[in-house]
Amino acid sequence: MTKTYDLVVVGGGTAGIIAAKTAGALGAKVALVEVARPGGDCLWTGCVPSKALIAAAATAHRMRTSGRFGITPVEPEVDFPAVMAHVRKAIERIEPADSPQALAEAGAEVVPGTAVFTGPREVLVGQRRLRFRHAVVATGSSPALPPIPGLAELDPLTSDTVWELTELPRRLAVLGGGPIGCELGQALSRLGAEVTIIEAADRLLPREEPRAGTALSAALSLEGIRVLTSTTVTGAEQDAGTVRLEVDGPVGAEVVEADRVLVATGRRPGTAGLGQDAAGVALDERGHVVVDAKLRTSNPRVYAAGDVVGKLLFTHVAGMHGSIAATNALLAPLRRIDHDTMPWVTFTDPEIAHVGLTEQDARRRHGTNIRVRLLEHEHVDRAVTEDETGGFTHIVLDGKARVLGATIVAPRAGEMIAELAGLVARRARLPELSSVVHPYPSWTDGVWNAAVAEAQQGLHKPAVRALARLRRMITPG
Ligand SMILES: Cc1cc2nc3c(=O)[nH]c(=O)nc-3n(C[C@H](O)[C@H](O)[C@H](O)COP(=O)(O)OP(=O)(O)OC[C@H]3O[C@@H](n4cnc5c(N)ncnc54)[C@H](O)[C@@H]3O)c2cc1C
Numbered sequence: 072m073t074k075t076y077d078l079v080v081v082g083g084g085t086a087g088i089i090a091a092k093t094a095g096a097l098g099a100k101v102a103l104v105e106v107a108r109p110g111g112d113c114l115w116t117g118c119v120p121s122k123a124l125i126a127a128a129a130t131a132h133r134m135r136t137s138g139r140f141g142i143t144p145v146e147p148e149v150d151f152p153a154v155m156a157h158v159r160k161a162i163e164r165i166e167p168a169d170s171p172q173a174l175a176e177a178g179a180e181v182v183p184g185t186a187v188f189t190g191p192r193e194v195l196v197g198q199r200r201l202r203f204r205h206a207v208v209a210t211g212s213s214p215a216l217p218p219i220p221g222l223a224e225l226d227p228l229t230s231d232t233v234w235e236l237t238e239l240p241r242r243l244a245v246l247g248g249g250p251i252g253c254e255l256g257q258a259l260s261r262l263g264a265e266v267t268i269i270e271a272a273d274r275l276l277p278r279e280e281p282r283a284g285t286a287l288s289a290a291l292s293l294e295g296i297r298v299l300t301s302t303t304v305t306g307a308e309q310d311a312g313t314v315r316l317e318v319d320g321p322v323g324a325e326v327v328e329a330d331r332v333l334v335a336t337g338r339r340p341g342t343a344g345l346g347q348d349a350a351g352v353a354l355d356e357r358g359h360v361v362v363d364a365k366l367r368t369s370n371p372r373v374y375a376a377g378d379v380v381g382k383l384l385f386t387h388v389a390g391m392h393g394s395i396a397a398t399n400a401l402l403a404p405l406r407r408i409d410h411d412t413m414p415w416v417t418f419t420d421p422e423i424a425h426v427g428l429t430e431q432d433a434r435r436r437h438g439t440n441i442r443v444r445l446l447e448h449e450h451v452d453r454a455v456t457e458d459e460t461g462g463f464t465h466i467v468l469d470g471k472a473r474v475l476g477a478t479i480v481a482p483r484a485g486e487m488i489a490e491l492a493g494l495v496a497r498r499a500r501l502p503e504l505s506s507v508v509h510p511y512p513s514w515t516d517g518v519w520n521a522a523v524a525e526a527q528q529g530l531h532k533p534a535v536r537a538l539a540r541l542r543r544m545i546t547p548g
Pocket residue numbers: 081082083084085086087104105106107108109110111112113114116117118119121122184185186187209210211212230251341345376377378379383384385386387388389418
């Protein structure tokens with residue numbers, strides 16, 4: 072007999088795991104269908120391995136650049152297989168939280184296999200039919216190869232396969248200067264590869280504030296990475312183990328030679344063969360599941376969460392989606408996702424952290440009544456003590472000094488952005504932060520300094536100045 076579940080979750084990445092665990096906590100009968108292994112992109116091929124690789128690369132970099140602190144620099148001996156063992160160890164240590172056992176303990180049954188919708192309230196997994204009251208599509212995304220003649224034949228690396236490398240390529244061409252290209256490009260360069268990053272847009276990380284991409288380009292170039300922006304690849308071929316990429320950029324056409332190519336030019340949603348027509352679930356022209364702010368699809372019984380909806384492709388967003396989708400399905404459809412308040416961090420060195428709207432987006436949405444509070448980090452004492460003064464804190468404010476968005480470029484920007492994310496989420500005013508004392512000399516002191524500067528601007532207001540004048544007049548000398 073076909074079993075009816077309160078919730079069937081398709082896909083066991085972050086979005087699916089959080090949806091299933093939330094449903095389990097609510098006492099629902101929940102099945103999570105996963106074709107590979109629970110954990111998804113973040114655990115196996117995304118956040119976890121990349122951050123472990125970055126940590127190893129940062130150590131090598133510090134050894135090479137210690138001279139500025141009076142410590143004799145040394146060229147590190149990089150044992151690449153040992154670095155990759157460290158990466159695998161990080162995955163192993165985190166995996167138990169996402170394991171089938173952890174899911175079972177949380178009340179979710181893991182069904183191995185590929186789920187295909189066969190109707191608006193039914194999925195098929197192999198021979199097994201699962202009926203559902205509600206479902207969550209959380210099938211994620213995978214690397215997309217751009218249609219460049221000859222590229223597919225080169226067996227290019229992607230963020231899925233780079234983890235299988237057993238030796239470091241001597242020369243690496245990275246196609247795409249987004250978060251994956253910049254993070255992995257910098258890390259592999261620091262471990263010893265000669266890296267060229269090729270980006271079609273006019274700067275790295277084109278979705279960030281323009282200053283951030285420019286600052287990152289400068290930092291990467293200083294480390295010896297060749298950064299080619301406004302550059303496209305027109306053809307690719309391989310000859311005796313050497314890859315040749317024909318590129319066209321601001322200085323004309325040239326050939327970039329490398330041993331391997333890493334493609335990081337974006338993702339495609341995991342909706343191929345999902346049976347969306349049978350489910351009555353509409354997709355957009357790029358194949359993402361179309362959802363409203365409550366994450367409902369065109370089938371009111373089916374929600375979607377995570378990368379598959381193509382909004383913001385981050386683990387923390389996928390997790391929030393999973394939680395909202397499950398509670399909306401099982402309790403009441405009341406919770407909404409607000410992508411305009413989401414923070415994210417690109418874990419390059421310096422880190423690039425962002426929350427909310429960029430200045431350009433804010434002007435587009437709110438007209439001209441937008442201001443920027445900019446603090447260069449040469450004025451942050453902690454940055455001076457660590458000889459890391461190249462960054463900045465850039466805060467976008469509306470006419471009432473409410474924080475609409477922020478970008479921080481700094482070694483620990485990822486930790487600094489959290490409190491600005493709190494202000495954006497609450498639509499709070501920046502001066503509010505000035506009364507919260509921050510420890511000196513911390514990196515967050517920079518955010519505080521920006522808030523204090525904003526609050527001090529209020530002291531110039533005529534009414535405040537008139538009050539001060541009155542106080543002087545009535546106070547005996
Ligand atoms: C190199 C790299 C670094 C990253 N670093 C960060 C970072 O530092 N911070 C951050 O926030 N984000 C990072 N991301 C992004 C993050 O990994 C993703 O946004 C997140 O993992 C998406 O989770 P998800 O649950 O939506 O999808 P996924 O993790 O892709 O999970 C989808 C799951 O569905 C399964 N599946 C697909 N189709 C079916 C089907 N029909 N039936 C059954 N199962 C199916 C898949 O096997 C997969 O396990 C990084 C990504 C990459 C590639």
